[in-house]
Amino acid sequence: MTTTINKLNSVDIEAVGQLAGAIQADPSVAGTIWKSTVDWKGGFRSEAKSRDFAPVPSDEPVALGGDDTAPNPVEQLLGALGNCLAVGYAANATAAGIELQSLRIELEGDLDLHTFLGLADGHAGYETIQARVSIESEASADEINELHRKVVATSPVGHTLQRAIPVSVDLG
């Protein structure tokens, strides 16, 4: 006999609930450390590896001196934000009993190259980042707005970008 488990949005919300319960029993469980190791491959090519997953390639466009073989780091940053928001919508929708038919997030950011190229001092990074979220669901507008509010209030990558984070870069 086969047991079929239908999970709303294919999300294992029980696992999330178990983790929340474990943290309530022992708050230190919430302290997590995440890692990535980047190896330079020549030119502007490199690879980022986390845990046992296949390394993810990175490069720069030809106009920036690269070989244009992969998304570049500032595009990867936007992707990380979009993927983080997607988890947030899927998690909070499932917890609220909202079924999502589809979810797409289009991100863009504007960046002035003067500092990166050594032509000026100052801010080398994004000036602003915009994410436009398209959700297909039969939930009401009020439900979707409340879902959206929760996602924005709890996004790890979103909050990392919106706050000044201490970043240390040290020669080892």
Added chain:
Amino acid sequence: MTTTINKLNSVDIEAVGQLAGAIQADPSVAGTIWKSTVDWKGGFRSEAKSRDFAPVPSDEPVALGGDDTAPNPVEQLLGALGNCLAVGYAANATAAGIELQSLRIELEGDLDLHTFLGLADGHAGYETIQARVSIESEASADEINELHRKVVATSPVGHTLQRAIPVSVDLG
């Protein structure tokens, strides 16, 4: 007859110089816009696509309710930082005539899950991020230290993380 062009560190530093020249002639050329589109794939799986490159998959560990098929968004963020720093070392080393034998960047960040899981208000993102850089090169310690100084002063992803960036997330 075959012409062999040996590029230091395999970096096309002429392309970088041409872009810098074009920006000095017309500063508006420095204003760039970068994009990524994220599509939700069910569960906590999604894919981020930039330009014509293959979509890059994202997931969450099982303990966080995912299927653990790919690095998660906060790992991707560290990878983007490491890849960006790698470009910076390769570019500035090449401009300075420094040959790099190898370059590895190990990154980690610590993150408290309370806010992400809705157990507390506040900061859902990284508390701090550390990058440890290992460089193999015959350049002097002074040269490597000056290289390092320039990279940290000009990193687009590094600066984006170290400053509070306006991030708008809107339902489309």
